[in-house]
Amino acid sequence: MGGAAAWRLALRPGEADSRGILFVGLGGRWRIDQGLPEAEVLRDKLDASVRQVSFDAGELTEWDSGLLSFVAGIYKACAERGIAVDGGGLPPGAQRLLAMARAIPEQKVSGRSTGTPGLFAQAGIATLEFVRGVPQMLGFLGEVTLSLLRLVSGRARFRARDLWLEIEEVGPRALPIVSVISFLVGLILAYLGADQLKLVGAQIFIADLVAIGMVREVGALMTGIIIAGRTGAAFAAQLGTMQVNEEIDAYKALGISTIDFLVLPRMLALMLMVPLLTLYSGFIGMLAGLLVSVTIFDIGVFEYYTETLRALEFKQFAVGLSKGTVYGAMIAFAGCLRGMQCGRSAEAVGHAATSAVVTAILLITIAASIMTIVYYQLGI
Numbered sequence: 001m002g003g004a005a006a007w008r009l010a011l012r013p014g015e016a017d018s019r020g021i022l023f024v025g026l027g028g029r030w031r032i033d034q035g036l037p038e039a040e041v042l043r044d045k046l047d048a049s050v051r052q053v054s055f056d057a058g059e060l061t062e063w064d065s066g067l068l069s070f071v072a073g074i075y076k077a078c079a080e081r082g083i084a085v086d087g088g089g090l091p092p093g094a095q096r097l098l099a100m101a102r103a104i105p106e107q108k109v110s111g112r113s114t115g116t117p118g119l120f121a122q123a124g125i126a127t128l129e130f131v132r133g134v135p136q137m138l139g140f141l142g143e144v145t146l147s148l149l150r151l152v153s154g155r156a157r158f159r160a161r162d163l164w165l166e167i168e169e170v171g172p173r174a175l176p177i178v179s180v181i182s183f184l185v186g187l188i189l190a191y192l193g194a195d196q197l198k199l200v201g202a203q204i205f206i207a208d209l210v211a212i213g214m215v216r217e218v219g220a221l222m223t224g225i226i227i228a229g230r231t232g233a234a235f236a237a238q239l240g241t242m243q244v245n246e247e248i249d250a251y252k253a254l255g256i257s258t259i260d261f262l263v264l265p266r267m268l269a270l271m272l273m274v275p276l277l278t279l280y281s282g283f284i285g286m287l288a289g290l291l292v293s294v295t296i297f298d299i300g301v302f303e304y305y306t307e308t309l310r311a312l313e314f315k316q317f318a319v320g321l322s323k324g325t326v327y328g329a330m331i332a333f334a335g336c337l338r339g340m341q342c343g344r345s346a347e348a349v350g351h352a353a354t355s356a357v358v359t360a361i362l363l364i365t366i367a368a369s370i371m372t373i374v375y376y377q378l379g380i
Contacts, residue, residue, distance in 0.1 A: 020051030024074070026090075027059030032066035039073025046081055053078055055089035068097055075102070140337050144267065147259045151268075156260045166269035170231045174277060177226055182214070182281040185222055186288025189213050194297055203297045207307035210289030211282075216316045217323075219281035220274075221368060224327035227274055228360035232335035235266050236356035239339025240349040248340070258340070267332035274328030275321045282320060315380050323371055327364050334360035 022045060030036060046053075053074060060067075071090065075098070078085045087095055117125065150156040193209040239262060242248050251258050286308060293299040338356040342348050 020049050022046070022050045022053050024053060024055050025059070026055060026057045026067070027061075029061055030063040030067035030070070032064055032069075034066065036066045036070055039070055039077055042074055043077055046077060046083060050083055052084045052086060054086040057090050057094075060091065063091065063094065067094060068101075071098060072101065136341065137337060140340065141333070143259045144263060144333065144336075147257070147264050148267075150260065151264060156264055157257060158261050158265050162261075163265040163268060166265050167273055169234075170227065170269050171273035171276065174227060174230060174273075175280070177230065178223055178277050178281055179284055181222055181226055182219065182284040183288045185218055186210055186214060186285030187292055189218065189285065190289040190292035194292070198297075203293070204299060204303060204307055206289055206293050206297070206299070207286075207304045208311035211286055211308045211311045212316055214285030214289075215279075215282040215312060215320045217320075217368075217372075219285060220278040220320050220323040220327060221364070223274060223277045223281045223324065224331065224364045225361060227270065227277070227328070228331045228334070228364065229357050231270065232331045232356045232360040233353040235332065235335030236339040236342070236352040237349055239336060240342030240352040243339070243342045244344055244346070244349060263332075263336040263340075266336055267329060270328035270332040271325055272328075274331070275324035278320050278324035279317070319371075319375055319380060323368065326367050326371065330363040330367055331360045334363055 022042075024042070042053075055071070071087070071094065075085050087098060090098070147156060189210050190206050193206045194203055197203050197205055197209075239248070242262075248258055248262075251261060290301065290304050293304050294301055335356045338352040338359060342352040
């Protein structure tokens with residue numbers, strides 16, 4: 001096995017056969033560059049007569065992780081056979097490192113399991129997770145409400161520069177994707193309406209359908225979904241990364257309110273910009289309806305423009321703006337909530353971003369349903 005500088009491994013039976021002890025002698029240099037043996041060399045020796053494995057490292061001169069890997073393999077092989085291991089003969093440093101390695105529990109990766117639960121099991125798990133998350137959600141809502149009250153009274157602490165940066169990020173930089181989606185949705189609405197209206201020769205009412213639909217409902221809803229996927233996930237990832245890097249802990253240690261300093265600017269930015277993006281979305285959708293009406297159904301530009309003005313009332317804009325404001329608050333709430341709840345790993349950041357989008361879309365859908373029913377009952 002080489003000269004004095006190489007590793008040496010010696011196996012000798014226990015001093016008393018009745019005790020069933022297998023002594024493993026380690027000597028020389030047990031370094032990873034020495035071509036060390038695998039723990040498999042002991043498997044044939046671990047028969048029914050062996051009750052315990054002990055180590056003798058009195059002649060060991062140097063060691064590194066190669067020794068730890070070898071000994072860890074022996075621990076594993078003995079555990080499979082129910083054989084006790086006495087590591088008292090190992091160097092003190094190796095004993096401490098092995099104890100630390102064996103003390104760390106096996107990490108279970110969320111969302112990955114060996115078996116796929118059934119439909120009812122998945123529904124039950126989702127329901128339990130939701131119920132457990134309700135108290136945290138309500139607590140976070142209370143903290144945000146108190147932060148808004150501090151803002152009204154002038155006692156909220158955050159940097160105005162952060163607010164303007166968030167406004168730029170969630171507003172102007174979102175215009176390209178909002179423009180594309182709104183234009184395509186406007187085209188779809190125009191074609192769907194024309195397909196039915198042409199049956200009675202009333203294609204001119206395409207303008208009413210597109211204008212009211214985009215300004216009142218569809219513009220706010222599509223903008224909310226777009227911003228939820230674009231900005232809500234970004235908020236969760238940003239705050240989640242700060243959680244991983246312990247930056248949020250540092251804010252708390254300095255006595256700085258993380259709700260005021262981190263959450264409030266993001267919420268204000270979305271509550272201010274999503275209504276404006278909703279109006280912009282409605283305008284782009286009406287342009288798409290105009291394009292379809294003029295080029296496909298031979299409706300004049302002036303006729304379409306006049307019918308659009310006749311169809312739109314102030315209450316349509318008020319409904320769209322109110323829904324955009326609520327949707328913006330929902331998106332900011334979901335993104336910041338999941339970011340602040342994020343764990344301490346890279347996987348947790350990804351999970352927080354995904355959960356933020358799902359939560360935001362769910363809240364938007366619930367809010368849209370409730371507001372639509374309320375406005376209908378009020379005759380708005």
